[in-house]
Structures are given as structure tokens and as C-alpha cells.
Amino acid sequence: MDSRSQEAHVTSTAVQTTPEVSPEKYDLVIIGSGTGAKLSAWTLGKLGWRIAVIERQYIGGACNNIACLPSKNLIYTAQISSYAHRLKEFGMEATNLTVNMSGVRERKRQMVNGEIEGDSNLFRLTGGELILGVGRMVGPKLVEVITNDGKKRLLEGTQILIGTGSRAVIDETPGLRESNPLTHIEALELGIIPDHLVILGAGYVGLEFAQAMRRLGSRVTLIDRGERILKQEDPDVSEAVLDLLRYEGIELLLEATVAYVSGESGKQVSLTIDQSGRQVTLNATHILVTTKRIPNTDGLGLDSAGVETNAEGYIRVNEHLQTTASGVWAVGDVAGTPKFTHAAFHDFQVFTDNVSGGHKSTEGRLIPFCLFLDPELARVGLNETEAKARGIKYRLFKLPIGVVLRARATMEKRGFMKALVAPDSGKIIGFLSFGANAGEVMAAVQMAMIAGLPYIALTDAILTHPTMAEGLKFLFLSQLTGSEIT
Numbered sequence: 001m002d003s004r005s006q007e008a009h010v011t012s013t014a015v016q017t018t019p020e021v022s023p024e025k026y027d028l029v030i031i032g033s034g035t036g037a038k039l040s041a042w043t044l045g046k047l048g049w050r051i052a053v054i055e056r057q058y059i060g061g062a063c064n065n066i067a068c069l070p071s072k073n074l075i076y077t078a079q080i081s082s083y084a085h086r087l088k089e090f091g092m093e094a095t096n097l098t099v100n101m102s103g104v105r106e107r108k109r110q111m112v113n114g115e116i117e118g119d120s121n122l123f124r125l126t127g128g129e130l131i132l133g134v135g136r137m138v139g140p141k142l143v144e145v146i147t148n149d150g151k152k153r154l155l156e157g158t159q160i161l162i163g164t165g166s167r168a169v170i171d172e173t174p175g176l177r178e179s180n181p182l183t184h185i186e187a188l189e190l191g192i193i194p195d196h197l198v199i200l201g202a203g204y205v206g207l208e209f210a211q212a213m214r215r216l217g218s219r220v221t222l223i224d225r226g227e228r229i230l231k232q233e234d235p236d237v238s239e240a241v242l243d244l245l246r247y248e249g250i251e252l253l254l255e256a257t258v259a260y261v262s263g264e265s266g267k268q269v270s271l272t273i274d275q276s277g278r279q280v281t282l283n284a285t286h287i288l289v290t291t292k293r294i295p296n297t298d299g300l301g302l303d304s305a306g307v308e309t310n311a312e313g314y315i316r317v318n319e320h321l322q323t324t325a326s327g328v329w330a331v332g333d334v335a336g337t338p339k340f341t342h343a344a345f346h347d348f349q350v351f352t353d354n355v356s357g358g359h360k361s362t363e364g365r366l367i368p369f370c371l372f373l374d375p376e377l378a379r380v381g382l383n384e385t386e387a388k389a390r391g392i393k394y395r396l397f398k399l400p401i402g403v404v405l406r407a408r409a410t411m412e413k414r415g416f417m418k419a420l421v422a423p424d425s426g427k428i429i430g431f432l433s434f435g436a437n438a439g440e441v442m443a444a445v446q447m448a449m450i451a452g453l454p455y456i457a458l459t460d461a462i463l464t465h466p467t468m469a470e471g472l473k474f475l476f477l478s479q480l481t482g483s484e485i486t
């Protein structure tokens, strides 16, 4: 068990049996107040359901407090810092640029506090009772809460919803835990710029932090055990992101694992690394661990309620998000949903529909992603690797971002767009953009995919000039007039 992360695991209290007190009755008892959970509470609360939401630490969940939003706040600040360092390129000069991390942190805290206040208001306005404390199941439909002010309550729900999320873990590499490394939670609370930050894991969290912290002034070394970064993406995508990391001055050790660590993160650390059969020693000031997340199911008393988990501890749910126990549902990371807030959002829609008698399903849903590097990397649907693995034929459209007139105007030409189109129907089956505003551009393609439009609909559309979305027209015309365009 990871004792380091502030996102503390559920403490299994001594109480194992149902107390004799009669339970307080609710229509819906929710454990966790993350995206899937809070939206369910607000929506059903407004409809008059009697609801209790139990949250141990982060009102509104991880996204607002310690994950998506604060990391994007930091990334935005880092982008400003990057522009400031490029002023000369824009014909401007300024002297003595310094980054004051306590100011960076204060701006982030203001944003987070605003979100907490907004969410707390929504609980009040929609009638849900927000109980601050640790919840765990003590029987079918029975939840015990140890409130943060030390009281014990027993709640019974006609329906129970579990949305307890996931948390970062620090593995058992000798000396790693003892070095007191950062997770994303502490990294978002840094009041100083690390001289040399070593990030273990070059996945989503590792990559976003690497660029942000580098831009704020840290020396950054990324370590990953994989032979390439973003191995779920096509090789040309991994290569392009690698080029970006090099350009930013981020050091990267691939096929590398840490054998042992000595010292203390925040002061001085030494990492002994096995890399492709050789040992490398790295001295740094801080370590950030982003190698693994696990579901918050331990200590939740799921056995007592007949709620089964899979081998990795995620709650087993069907396509309607029903667990193995009648009337008990799960949403978000803890239910094995891909770890994105927008996926948890859709889980809320599936849950509230089904609990009200509908049949909305998680099956076959299109879940896009956007990795918030600068430029962004966004994808929806299949990539080439996945299409080939599934034996799906496709026609490929690929366009350098430098062809898009918006990118030419701003002179931010890094990246490319790719689309996979079904040869027979002309429908788009996959789209990726690595370029400015990729997340927004992708949404336009996603709409076309949802509507089942052929790609030609985008070449026929009149798209505003000069926007990045206009590039879609160039992309899908590129095979017709390719040599003229490039």
C-alpha cells in the first residue's frame, strides 16, 4: 500500500459489522464526489431524489482538485513562460524574466477554490447532502461513514453509486518510497522550481508535466521502460512527440527502469537505472512518479455488498454500469472506464438513464482524448496500428500542419493531421491531430463521425479562414490535389 500519496487510500476502520442503529434512508447514496458521481447527484437531486454524497477529501473529485484542471492551469502558465522566452522571435524584448512558483501555485489554488465553491453550491442548490468523510459498504445497500469530524453514520440507499476514482502509486523499487517522491498531487503544489526533476513514466501525466516544468525552468529527465513513448500511438506520432521533447530540451531515457534510489526528493537524489543492459546513475533534486494508477476499491467493503472486482481491483460492471450486486452501480476510473473526465461524464449519463429505467449503454462509444502538450495531440477513433491489427482496410489522409494557413500565419507549424477513411463508404473511422488547437479541431471530425458523414462532407463544407479547423478541408483534399497543396 502506498503510504506516500496524499490521495490517501480508504482507511479500513475497526468496525466490521452493521451497528444496531437504524440506518438513515436515501433514494441514492453515492461514495465519492468525482465527475460521474457529482453530475448524477445534481441531476437526480434536481428531480427530487433524496441523495447523500460522501466525499473524503476532494469536493468535486480529482479532476478539479488535483488532476485535469490544475494541471491545465500549470500547463497554461508554462505556455506563457515559453512565449516569454521567445519574445525576441516576436520582435519584443524584456529583461529579467523570472518565474515565481509560489505565484504560479497561488493562481492555480484560486482556480481550484473557485471550482470547489461552485461544486459545493451545486450540491446545496440541487438538494444533495454532501457528507465529508470516508464511506465504505457494510452490507447490501448499506454504507457506513466515518465523518471527517469523527462521527459514525449508517446510510441505506435504495440505489448505491460508487465513484471513488483511482490514485497514483509508488512502486516498491528499493529506496523509492523512502526518497519521498512527488506524485502529481505534490507536483501541483510545488512552491519552487526543481533544479533537476526526474519523472518516472512518460505517459500522459509524465509528458504533460515534463513539458510544463521544463518551460518553467527545470532540467527535466523522463524515464520510461517502453522502447518508445506513447506506444499505443502510430510510430510516426511517437517520433513526432519525441522530436518535440528534444526541441524543448527534455532528456529522455527509454527502455529504462530504476533499480534503486537513494537520497531525498526535494533535496538530493541519486537513481541507479538499468537501461538496455547497462547501468546509469542519475543525480537530481526531485522525483515525480507517474508510472501507475490503481482503483480506490481497497477498504471499500465491497465483499460485504456482493460487489465483485477484477484482477486489477476495478469494479466489474456491465454495459449499463451495474455491478454484480443488485442496485449498486459504479462510474468513472473505479469502474475501469478509460481514465478521462469526459468518459466519466458519459458514465453519469449511462447511469442516470438506466437507474431511471432506460437502456443507455457504454458499448461501442467513441472516447476521444487530448494530450495537453503544446502543441496538443488529439485522437478519436482508430489509428493505423489498431486498424491493421483488426484487419480493417482504410484510406489514409495525412497533412503536415505547416500546410494549414492558420499555422502558416502564426508560424507554429509543428505536427500533422491524419485521417483514416473506410474505402467503401468514405466514412471517417479515425482522426489524429498533433498541432495547435488539436483538441478543438478533433471535435469537428468527431461530430462528422457521429453523424456518419462521408469525409467529402468536410471538403464540401465552407470552413472559416484562417482557422486550424480549415485544415480539415486541406487534409481531405490532400489526396486529390496533394502535390499542389504541399
Ligand SMILES: Cc1cc2nc3c(=O)[nH]c(=O)nc-3n(C[C@H](O)[C@H](O)[C@H](O)COP(=O)(O)OP(=O)(O)OC[C@H]3O[C@@H](n4cnc5c(N)ncnc54)[C@H](O)[C@@H]3O)c2cc1C
Residues within 6 Å of the ligand: 010, 031, 032, 033, 034, 035, 036, 037, 054, 055, 056, 057, 058, 059, 060, 061, 062, 063, 066, 067, 068, 069, 071, 072, 133, 134, 135, 136, 163, 164, 165, 166, 184, 205, 296, 300, 331, 332, 333, 334, 338, 339, 340, 341, 342, 343, 344, 372
Ligand atoms: C495529473 C492528471 C491529469 C489529468 N488530466 C486529464 C485531462 O486533462 N482530461 C481528462 O479527461 N482526464 C484527465 N485525467 C484523468 C481524470 O482526472 C480522471 O479520469 C477523472 O478524474 C476520474 O473521475 P472519477 O469520476 O472516476 O472520480 P475522481 O475524480 O477520481 O473522484 C473520486 C473521488 O472519490 C473520493 N473517494 C475515494 N474513496 C472514497 C471513500 N471511500 N469515501 C469517500 N470518498 C472517497 C476521492 O477523494 C475523490 O474525490 C487526469 C488525471 C491526472 C492524474
Ligand SMILES: NC(=O)c1ccc[n+]([C@@H]2O[C@H](COP(=O)([O-])OP(=O)(O)OC[C@H]3O[C@@H](n4cnc5c(N)ncnc54)[C@H](O)[C@@H]3O)[C@@H](O)[C@H]2O)c1
Residues within 6 Å of the ligand: 200, 201, 202, 203, 204, 205, 206, 208, 223, 224, 225, 226, 230, 256, 257, 258, 290, 291, 292, 293, 338, 339, 340, 369, 370, 371, 372
Ligand atoms: N490529457 C489527458 O486527458 C490526461 C492527462 C493525464 C492523465 N490522463 C489519464 O490518466 C491516465 C493515467 O496516466 P499516467 O500518466 O499516470 O499513466 P500512463 O499509463 O499513461 O503512463 C504510465 C507510463 O509509465 C511507464 N512505466 C510504467 N512502469 C514503469 C517503470 N517501472 N519504469 C519506467 N516506466 C514505467 C509506462 O510505460 C507508461 O508510459 C491516463 O491513461 C489517462 O487516461 C489523461
